[in-house]
Amino acid sequence: MTAAMRHLASIEHMPCVAHARWNSTLFMISRLLKNHEAVEATLAKQRHKLTLLTTSEWDKLKRLKTLLEPCRYVTELLGGETYVSCSVVLPALRHLMHTMEVSDDDPAYLVKFKTAFSKDLSERQATLNDGWLIVATALDPRFKDLKCLPRGEREGVWNSVAALLQGTPTSATPEPTEEPAKKRSLLLFNSDSESEDEEESNKALSRYSAEPTIGETDCPLQWWSTHAGAHPQLSALARRYLGSPATSVPCERLFSLAGNIVQKKRAALSSENVNRLVCLSNWLKEKKQQK
Structure with a gap:
């Protein structure tokens, strides 16, 4: 908890790290904001030398959480496998660039974050198969x-x-x-x-x-x-x-699933049984989503 609080307190100085870990940083911020009162109440009853976040720093985390929400939406959207995703890449990137446009009302830490994020995103977009x-x-x-x-x-x-x-x-x-x-x-x-x-x-x-x-x-x-x-x-x-997927996430997800099935104690599984287990796992996942 202490390391996480130090990390979040200085997050405005590390926009590139936040960009590389969009969802993990967002989830960490969201969890800390959700347990804000509980964390402070627990630490208030203990003797410690921790430097707690100030009201201004809590406000910064709220602003950053709002700013990172579209990033989570885009990463989940482009990693889907049950719908067309290839044609969504450019509109999604355009949406992110619009979200990261600097406005006159933005404080200095948001300007720094948006500028670094937009620069990094532009460099990554230059490597895409735009055609x-x-x-x-x-x-x-x-x-x-x-x-x-x-x-x-x-x-x-x-x-x-x-x-x-x-x-x-x-x-x-x-x-x-x-x-x-x-x-x-x-x-x-x-x-x-x-x-x-x-x-x-x-x-x-x-x-x-x-x-x-x-x-x-x-x-x-x-x-x-x-x-x-x-x-x-x-x-x-x-x-x-x-028909082509936007990312390799669906394939990597399938390989991860197969890796969880074929382990040291189950190395004798035939390829047919592995395929059947992968299919059953996928069907059970779809059944849970339909409920």
Whole structure:
């Protein structure tokens, strides 16, 4: 308890650590705030030389708890496995950046925290596969208005989607192997068909753009299943992009579960029985969530 109180009392000086441990720091702050009165009442009855948190420091913890709540929501959202998560990455990051914008009313410790958090988040975002995530966001009928992107970048997104419909490589797709010179020369005679393909892809995008957006709680894959007849090319592309998870958390969660099952005393389990136990564990988890 003493170490935790010292850690929390100086948390405004370590924003990068708080960023790296979003949820653990939030849970620690929440637990201490919940037991605020009990902690002080218990320590008041004991002889100690501890430096207790001041009223100002308790207020700082409350402000930081409110600021970290969206971080917990985003980390849990991107780590889900029962819904489409790939197209949620950019809107979620945009929400975090908006939450961490410095305002004139922010005290110095919050300004320092928000500035360091935003800088670290920008550096991490620079390593993402933006090409894939942008196309996935555009093909999600919940976010196809692309409000999470600057206005000047939205037209380029639709150009990338149109290129994918025509089968040309973009930054979101791997580069094809080089074709022989004779085959490449034959492509020069396909100018008429290429213009037709471009016209068809533009029509397909226009029809999709005219569709109304759906609610954030609606399933985009179900929407595409219903509208596959109206958008046959885009529906196939949407299944490809929306089917990928945002993070490796679901896979790591599965490996952790299998690791808890296959232990030293159960090393003789066959692969079939391990699969069955993993499935049973998953079914029991879903059953508990439905109650």
